[in-house]
Amino acid sequence: MADKHPSRPSNPNVSVDCVVFGFDEEQLKVLLIEQRTSGDFAPQLALPGDLVLQDENLDESATRILKELTHLEGIYLKQFRAFGDPDRVNNLKDKEWLRTVRENPDARVITVAYYSLVKMEAYRPEAASFAGKVIWQNVSEIPELGFDHNKIVNEALARLREEFEFKNIAFELLPKKFTLTMLQKLHEIVLGVQLDKRNFRKKLKKSDTLQPLDEKQSGVDHKPAQLFKYSSGKK
Amino acid sequence: MADKHPSRPSNPNVSVDCVVFGFDEEQLKVLLIEQRTSGDFAPQLALPGDLVLQDENLDESATRILKELTHLEGIYLKQFRAFGDPDRVNNLKDKEWLRTVRENPDARVITVAYYSLVKMEAYRPEAASFAGKVIWQNVSEIPELGFDHNKIVNEALARLREEFEFKNIAFELLPKKFTLTMLQKLHEIVLGVQLDKRNFRKKLKKSDTLQPLDEKQSGVDHKPAQLFKYSSGKK
DNA sequence: ATGACTAAGTGTACAAAATACACTAAGATT
DNA sequence: AATCTTAGTGTATTTTGTACACTTAGTCAT
Numbered sequence: 001m002a003d004k005h006p007s008r009p010s011n012p013n014v015s016v017d018c019v020v021f022g023f024d025e026e027q028l029k030v031l032l033i034e035q036r037t038s039g040d041f042a043p044q045l046a047l048p049g050d051l052v053l054q055d056e057n058l059d060e061s062a063t064r065i066l067k068e069l070t071h072l073e074g075i076y077l078k079q080f081r082a083f084g085d086p087d088r089v090n091n092l093k094d095k096e097w098l099r100t101v102r103e104n105p106d107a108r109v110i111t112v113a114y115y116s117l118v119k120m121e122a123y124r125p126e127a128a129s130f131a132g133k134v135i136w137q138n139v140s141e142i143p144e145l146g147f148d149h150n151k152i153v154n155e156a157l158a159r160l161r162e163e164f165e166f167k168n169i170a171f172e173l174l175p176k177k178f179t180l181t182m183l184q185k186l187h188e189i190v191l192g193v194q195l196d197k198r199n200f201r202k203k204l205k206k207s208d209t210l211q212p213l214d215e216k217q218s219g220v221d222h223k224p225a226q227l228f229k230y231s232s233g234k235k
Numbered sequence: 236m237a238d239k240h241p242s243r244p245s246n247p248n249v250s251v252d253c254v255v256f257g258f259d260e261e262q263l264k265v266l267l268i269e270q271r272t273s274g275d276f277a278p279q280l281a282l283p284g285d286l287v288l289q290d291e292n293l294d295e296s297a298t299r300i301l302k303e304l305t306h307l308e309g310i311y312l313k314q315f316r317a318f319g320d321p322d323r324v325n326n327l328k329d330k331e332w333l334r335t336v337r338e339n340p341d342a343r344v345i346t347v348a349y350y351s352l353v354k355m356e357a358y359r360p361e362a363a364s365f366a367g368k369v370i371w372q373n374v375s376e377i378p379e380l381g382f383d384h385n386k387i388v389n390e391a392l393a394r395l396r397e398e399f400e401f402k403n404i405a406f407e408l409l410p411k412k413f414t415l416t417m418l419q420k421l422h423e424i425v426l427g428v429q430l431d432k433r434n435f436r437k438k439l440k441k442s443d444t445l446q447p448l449d450e451k452q453s454g455v456d457h458k459p460a461q462l463f464k465y466s467s468g469k470k
Numbered sequence: 471a472t473g474a475c476t477a478a479g480t481g482t483a484c485a486a487a488a489t490a491c492a493c494t495a496a497g498a499t500t
Numbered sequence: 501a502a503t504c505t506t507a508g509t510g511t512a513t514t515t516t517g518t519a520c521a522c523t524t525a526g527t528c529a530t
Contacts, residue, residue, distance in 0.1 A: 009286035009338050014247055014319075014345055051244035054343070058319040082317040082347045084249075084293035103244050108289070110249055110347075112317045166401040181478075198480070199518060206516090222476040223525040416507075433509070434489060441487090457505040458496040 012084075013100050015111040016062045017049030017149065018077060019156035020070075021139070022120035028139045028189045030153055031125060033069055034132030035146060041093040043132050046146035047153070049111065051099060062114045070125040070134050076172050077114040080159045081152075084110040088148045097146070111147075115156040117173040117190075164190050168207065171230040179217055179225035180204065247319075248335050250346040251297045252284030252384065253312060254391035255305075256374070257355035263374045263424045265388055266360060268304055269367030270381060276328040278367050281381035282388070284346065286334060297349045305360040305369050311407050312349040315394045316387075319345040323383045332381070346382075350391040352408035352425075399425050403442065406465040414452055414460035415439065 020031040032045045048069040052061040062077045089095060089109040100109060125134040137143075142153060163170040164187060174183070184200045187193075204210055211231035217224040255266040267280045283304040287296040297312045324330060324344040335344060360369040372378075377388060398405040399422060409418070419435045422428075439445055446466035452459040 008289055009248060009334065010289035011246055011339050011342070012249055012287070013244060014249065052247070052319070052345075054243055054245035055321050057321060058317060058345070061319075079316060081314065082293060084287070084296075084347070086290050086292060099244065104246050107246070110287075110293070110345075112319070112345075179478090196519070197478090198520085201479080202481095203517085217478095220477080221527045223478050223527085225478055414507090431490070432507090433491085436508080437510095438488085452507095455506080456498050458498085458507050460507055 010086075010108055011104075012107050013098070013104050013109045014052045015049050015098060015109055016052055016058060016065055017047045017111050017113045017147075017152055018062055018066045019047055019113065019115040019153055020066065020072065020075070021115065021117045021156075021160060022123070022136050023117065023186055023189055024120045025185055026189070029120065029136040030139055030142065031070060031072075031134060032137050032145070033127065033134050035093075035097045036130075036132040037093060037096040039093065039096055041096075044093070044146045045135070045137070045143060046097070047149045048134075049098075049147075051103070051109075052112075058112050062112075069128050071128070072118075072123050072125050075116050075118055075123070077116045078172065079112060079114050081155060082110060082112045083148060083152060084108075085148065094147050111152075113152050113156065115160060117160065117170065119175050122175060161191060168203070169209065169230075171209065174230060177213060177215070177227045177229055179227060181225055183228075245321075245343055246339075247342050248333070248339050248344045249287045250284050250333060250344055251287055251293060251300055252282045252346050252348045252382075252387055253297055253301045254282055254348065254350040254388055255301065255307065255310070256350065256352045256391075256395060257358070257371050258352065258421055258424055259355050260420055261424070264355065264371035265374055265377065266305060266307075266369060267372050267380070268362065268369050270328075270332045271365075271367040272328060272331040274328065274331055276331075279328070279381045280370070280372070280378060281332070282384045283369075284333075284382075286338070286344075287347075293347050297347075304363050306363070307353075307358050307360050310351050310353055310358070312351045313407065314347060314349050316390060317345060317347045318383060318387060319343075320383065329382050346387075348387050348391065350395060352395065352405065354410050357410060396426060403438070404444065406444065409465060412448060412450070412462045412464055414462060415445075416460055418463075 022029045022031060031048065033048050034043045035046050036043050048066055050065045050069070052058065056064065058079060059077065066075065066077065067073050086108050089098065089100070095105060098109065120136060127133045139157060142150065144150065145153070163173070180201055184195055184197065188195055209230060209232060210228045213227045213229055215227045217227060257264045257266060266283065268283050269278045270281055271278050283301055285300045285304070287293065291299065293314060294312065301310065301312065302308050321343050324333065324335070330340060333344065355371060362368045374392060377385065379385065380388070415436055419430055419432065423430055444465060444467060445463040448462045448464055450462045452462060
């Protein structure tokens with residue numbers, strides 16, 4: 001049992017949790033994993049997350065953990081907040097899942113949260129062997145999650161929306177190639193509003209951050225759209 | 236010596252660092268403390284910060300640490316980012332200052348950073364007995380600091396500016412009573428620009444977030460200005 | 471090849487917001 | 501009473517945001 005005297009530093013466990021938002025033409029979802037612990041607890045849903053290892057920085061940790069748990073790679077993850085209520089991981093089931101039982105069972109767990117945004121069709125998550133499965137859950141229908149993960153998802157969603165509202169386009173979070181219609185739909189889905197096509201494009205043009213590619217959309221049964229990439233400044 | 240096998244969770248020390256910005260009519264400064272360790276190291280400057288204790292959450296920790304080190308109280312502190320490079324605290328002097336030597340000397344230190352903004356004249360920081368002294372350092376003349384604190388200050392300043400640019404007024408960060416001229420000067424100092432008095436006031440009026448008090452500025456040798464407080468929504 | 475279907479791509483008129491700019495008013499000091 | 505200092509206020513112009521509908525390019529079915 002760790003020392004619980006209040007005037008001592010806590011030497012907590014530190015974990016990383018990843019809120020991966022996925023979008024398609026209509027919906028915004030969050031990637032969740034089903035936790036199956038070795039104990040006989042009922043499975044529960046939670047964000048992909050695990051403890052930070054000794055020789056990695058936080059960004060590296062997030063990348064590694066997301067890959068280990070869901071096989072997703074090459075995704076930009078943005079740190080947005082640490083969560084550290086002393087009792088935020090307070091039950092056996094949660095601790096078992098986090099490997100905390102084996103390492104440092106009585107210490108609290110402080111977590112550093114990351115978010116990202118991906119095109120669902122471009123990334124096919126697969127559950128790690130030891131996890132149950134991974135699912136895309138609609139952001140408007142998120143059930144009760146393990147740990148304090150509902151709070152973390154809500155905060156991440158708020159940040160994502162701020163990013164889109166204030167900075168206009170969250171380029172770090174975008175796919176490398178995209179059509180203007182895709183970009184508009186993404187904004188509409190994230191912000192929950194309808195936008196005017198011409199006005200949306202006018203604003204993009206003025207911001208001067210898009211570069212047309214020598215490539216058009218393929219695999220559609222109508223006029224294919226021009227593909228663009230992000231480019232700061234002008235051509 | 237702690238276990239350094241890379242595949243193990245790190246059970247790091249976790250600290251909090253506070254970037255307290257202070258403003259007057261002309262300048263924006265940062266509160267720094269001079270570290271005097273018990274060893275025979277030369278003093279160095281750093282942000283007020285220390286390890287998180289077992290039974291406190293991160294916000295509580297920040298509040299406590301700022302008070303212990305500088306006697307500042309009643310200040311809104313906003314968490315903005317965790318910093319966790321594995322070697323960000325890598326010398327004996329830094330470790331000694333952080334009490335890490337006594338508790339968990341070989342583990343890395345992950346820090347959660349907070350910032351805030353105060354009227355310098357309203358808060359008189361005093362050094363804790365064990366610290367050297369506290370100083371207000373101009374943000375444009377920050378010397379080399381301990382740990383990775385230069386990086387943390389730069390990031391905090393960027394966030395503070397974003398807050399002022401995008402959200403227009405960072406009310407959480409303001410004094411409770413203020414004149415419109417004070418508010419304008421603050422914006423000018425933080426953003427490093429000149430603003431037009433009438434346009435600035437027009438925008439404030441439209442935002443409908445200020446409430447005039449039954450009180451005017453005192454102690455000035457000219458026409459006293461109306462004092463306002465923040466108020467969401469209308470009177 | 472023709473016609474029908476689907477989404478891509480484009481411009482203009484109006485409303486709202488941001489900017490540039492200079493004088494009068496209130497209190498303090500002599 | 502005169503002077504000094506900052507408070508407080510409005511209008512004209514430019515820029516930005518909004519509302520709105522038709523033509524074009526490619527695919528598919530006949």
